[in-house]
Amino acid sequence: MSLKLLNISKNFGTVLANNDISIDIGQGEIHGLLGENGAGKSTLVNIISGSLTSEAGTVELDGKYLDLSSPTDAIEAGIGILHQEPLVFLPFSIIDNFLAGLPKSRDFDRKLVRDDIHKICQEYGFDLDPDTVASSLTIGERQQLEIARLLWMGARVLILDEPTTAISETQRENLFTTIERLAANGMSVIFVSHKLDEIQSICDRVTVLRKGVLIDTLTVPCPTSDLVNLMFGGYTQAIPQNQTVLGQDLLILDGICAREETTAIEEVHCKFSEGEIIGLAGLEGAGQRLLLRTITGLTKSYRGSTYFKGEKITKHSYKWYMENGFHYLPADRSGEGLIQGLTITEHFALTGNQSRKTIDWNKSRQLAEDKLQEYSIRGTVNSKPEDLSGGNQQRLLLALMPNNLSVLSMEHPTRGLDIESAEWIWKELLARSKNGTIIIFSSSDIDELINFSDRILVCFSGEIIGNLSSKETTPYEIGSLIGGVQP
């Protein structure tokens, strides 16, 4: 039993997500797949599991070429994937979850399936009662359910896509025991992660991807520094451009905890002073977005306190935050930032002079025209966000912000933008910082973090595990911390 990926390529538009990737995975091997966000890991496992089709390249199992045009093809061939969030029918009982994926070759027989579940549970030490409703299971138990189901459907290759993001320490240990037992039984396992210590502790070999390219495949254990260099290599030491003379601590987070959907931040302690620029490093889902939203009052913390100019503001309304110059800009500029379907003029009418009951369209149009000019936005006053490029959407979002902000928190200020727009955005942000605005931004671009921040906070699994001065840190140090390892 061996899985062979040969010259797999896949592009989305002009972006090469996978560029000629070949990997061999042997029977009983646990093979790690490591890389930053956007390195191409998900694309690759989606191709192997039949959710995406590759433009070039083949997948072979035991020397047999596989035609994978749907997830059904993949599972019939014996390839199963455990998604980050297990794809479980929540309202169904466990046995019904099995029956919902009943292979064509089997009879619809509850008793047989029940016996099968017991057998699998015994073999792998799972604790699954066939009649329990899936929605009452923890994420860890849902993973067990999903693994058991995939085994039952005949999976011989198991892909685990960042399986430890949302589970507890104990559940993680259980999962690892299961994975090792599966491998001992001859299952080939692909383990996708960006946590370096996990790769080190469980994998036999690891393949590192960067920007869609296979950088190297190493035998584990290997020096963690090698992995960091492979993951983040190619960065030159940037020179910080921004030197803020720090004033008083204006904004203080004291043990903030917050939760939203599947992410959580725990016990965040930070101080921000006037005009400071703070970069948040970390992998997607490590808590940066939640922290940015909590700082601006969009999400409420359930524990801890926030102080602004000495006043405790933890429980204040989002309206209070807005009135006091807090502003949040999301990464999803057209979905969460702007309003598709409203023209630029209407956006300015909405955010401009809010006290008036009726709208003076001439004034709003004039305001829009002035701002289009001032922010060099390519579009007309009647353009809608969906007509604008990403760079122009970001400029519009900046143009819509009030003039005097005290705190601006921003996700990925320049993601997806061309160089000209990116430079322009930073010029604007630096000017705002000179006027005293605290700017807190998240980024997955280490150069951007070092270039523009005074300080860099590294988030890992909802905690801040690094508070670095951008003048003294190195890409290597940041990269290690992003992977959860102290350099």
Next chain:
Amino acid sequence: MKGITGPIYYYSTAVLVSMVFVSILLALFKIPIFETYTLLITGSLGSMTKLGDTLMVSVPLIIASASLVITFRAGLWNIGVEGQIIAGAVAASFIAREIHMSPGLLLPTMIVAGFLGGGFWGLLVGLLKVKGGVNEIFGGLGLDFVATGLVVYLVIGPWSRKGIASTSGTEPFQDNAWFPTIEGFRLSPLAVSISLLVVLMVLFVFNRTQFGLRLRAIGLNPNSSYRFGISTSRYILMAFILGGAVAGLAGVTQVASIHHRLIPSISGGYGFLGILVVLLAGYRPSLVIPIAFFFSMIAIGSIQWQLRLGLHSSLGGVFQGTLVLSVILISAMRLLRQRRELHVKAGE
């Protein structure tokens, strides 16, 4: 296809498509096609009386549609509009029956009462949604049934005619509670004026006020709107109150200008028909009047089908239904085509 040519192109195509469909139906039953359509025109516009009747029917339909524009634009599927019409009718009937006041004040009081009654019923749907997390479709539908039950109770219970336990309706209102009509017609200029004023108000709200702009913003993207500092739940409540209040006015015209008493089917189905009108109008208040008028032509004209051709007048409903489906189909096809063109561009 942009600007004004867009809608005209759509509607003419849609009318054509639905006419073809209805013609095929007629041909299947060997009914003269041309005469059927002529009857629709002559039956609804052929004489001053008929034109008056068509206008009369269009009044509650226009008002109900204007009410729906308010909530639909805010992204709220207010199926509860029927209940809000009924609540307005009940409130106005209460004033007409139970409150004794000077004749000059009676009609204005009835109008205000209907406005408030409908607004209250709308507020209930809004509260269920905002405070209870009940989807407005289910909350609205539930309250429709409650309102219908309330009317039936009133008509056979406390407000029943003396000695008769019948669901045919209450005693007619005193004369002062009737909307004045033009000599010889059933049409009331006051009712027509109310419907026009309501449309003007909705136009004004959405074109000129912060309130209307914010409702549209919430309808298009509640997340972004909240980020911009718009209190979404407050505006959702206000949309339901205003929408319900306007629908309540449709109830007032139903009791004071058409039936002159409370009957169990007082809403006349105009709430549901209004949904079709608003879908056809693409939520544009300016298109509500012509489309509602056209629907009224079908409603009145199809009476002649029954009289002259022995056709059931529900064929008019078939015509209206296919019209809406054609418009939705055509605009969906246009969207698909646009998306495909985008894909082709992206592929280049």
